[in-house]
Amino acid sequence: MKIITITGNVKHVITLDPSVWIFDDRKFELDHFFSNIRDVQNKPRDLEIDRERLIREGTVSPPTLRSEKQYEKQKLLDGTFAIRLEPFLKNAEVADSAIKCLFKVKDEVLTVSFAKAKDAILCFSKNGKPLTEDGPVHVYFADGSNRKNPIKHLKEIQVI
Numbered sequence: 001m002k003i004i005t006i007t008g009n010v011k012h013v014i015t016l017d018p019s020v021w022i023f024d025d026r027k028f029e030l031d032h033f034f035s036n037i038r039d040v041q042n043k044p045r046d047l048e049i050d051r052e053r054l055i056r057e058g059t060v061s062p063p064t065l066r067s068e069k070q071y072e073k074q075k076l077l078d079g080t081f082a083i084r085l086e087p088f089l090k091n092a093e094v095a096d097s098a099i100k101c102l103f104k105v106k107d108e109v110l111t112v113s114f115a116k117a118k119d120a121i122l123c124f125s126k127n128g129k130p131l132t133e134d135g136p137v138h139v140y141f142a143d144g145s146n147r148k149n150p151i152k153h154l155k156e157i158q159v160i
Contacts, residue, residue, distance in 0.1 A: 002136035008102075008159035011093035018124035018136045021083050030082040030123050034144060082123040082140070089118055089159070100160045103139060106153040114159065116141055123150065
C-alpha cells in the first residue's frame with residue numbers, strides 16, 4: 001500500500017490513500033474528462049444528466065435496475081478513474097500565501113504553480129486495476145498539457 005502526503009504551507013498534514021478512492025463519489029472516468037477538455041469544469045453529475053436526456057429523447061432505452069447494477073459493476077472492473085486534487089488541498093487548509101507545489105517523485109522534485117496544481121487530476125485506476133508499478137497515482141493537469149506524460153511515482157505534495 002502506497003500513500004501520498006500533503007505537507008508544507010498547510011494547516012493540516014494530509015495522508016492520501018488512493019486504494020479507497022474507488023468507493024468515493026467524487027471519482028470520474030479519466031477518458032471522458034479528456035474527451036470533454038473544452039469544458040474543464042464538467043462535473044461527474046453532468047454525465048448523469050446527459051444520460052437521462054438521452055433516455056427521454058429515446059436515443060437509448062432506459063436501463064432496468066438489474067442491468068444498471070451490472071453496468072456499474074462492469075464499469076468499476078474496466079474503468080480508468082481519477083479524482084481532483086483540489087478537495088484534498090482544501091481539507092489541508094492551504095495558507096493564502098501558497099504560490100507553488102513541489103511534486104516529490106522517485107528521484108526528483110517537480111515544481112508547479114499552486115493554481116495549476118490545484119486543478120490537477122489524480123488517476124488512481126487504469127482498466128480497473130490500481131497503479132501498482134508506477135503509482136500510486138498519475139498526476140495529470142486539467143489543461144491536458146501532460147496527458148501523454150503524466151507525473152508518476154508520486155510520494156509527496158509539498159505546498160510552498
